[in-house]
Amino acid sequence: MQTVYEVAGAADGLLRLAHAWHARVMADEVVSHAFIRGVRADHSQRLAAYWAEALGGPKTYSDSYGDETSVVRIHSGNGPHEEMDRRAIACFDQALVDVGLARDDRLHQVLHDYFAWTTTTTMSRYHGSADDVPDGLCIPRWSWNGLVGESSPDET
Template identity: 70%
Template sequence: MQSVYESAGGHDGLMRLAGAWHHRVLADEVVSHAFSHGYRDDHTERLAVYWGEALGGPASGIAESDVVRMHSGNGPHDDMDQRAIACFDQALTDAGLTEEPLRTTLHDYFAWATTTTMNRYHHSADDVPAGLPIPRWSWDGLTPPS
């Protein structure tokens, strides 16, 4: 059976998805606030590579603790999270990733990551421990660390 990564089109498919999502969140009046401080020129590429590792692709070399820390210390922002998930769902269509069960699996991954992993340390980025592994997601959901 193909991994979620392979079924999404590998790196190219996730680049399309990351590009579509980034375009949508920058246009969203609420979610765009998260990018108001600026972002790396290679944000879309790094996002695609990060998602790729999480979904069964090659190692990204990106440190999970750094990613979580970047999303931490901003207090609860449930409305922003829900809007980011809605942007992701629209980006799936934009990127042509509409076949089931792939669409639902990708939605479930993004919704889970947005509302748990990236939201766990909303009080302070200093609370994020070093050495967190990138959570892995399969067709069956969250995969226990090996």
């Protein structure tokens, strides 16, 4: 069986998705606030590499950019932001449509579930301070059945 990464178009498909998502969040009056201090020129490439690793692709993110701890620290210490999270997820869902990944219902659902899960759990777990994020976190892996190593929603 192909991985989610492969069915999503591998590195090129996820890079298209990252570009589409980034364009949508920058146009959103709430979510764009997360980028008020600027954005790295290679943001979409780094995001695509992160998603690729999480979805069954190569470990390019971990090998080239950092670990889960570094990613979570970037997203931490900003207080609760449920509205921003909801809007970021909505932008992701629209980006899936923009790049044609919503045509496959199963792929669309698993990508939505992954993004919603990571947005509302790992990326928003440490509201108080980035200093609270533990060292040595690994990028969580996501498969057709959900989070790898834990039971999927269908199995509980």
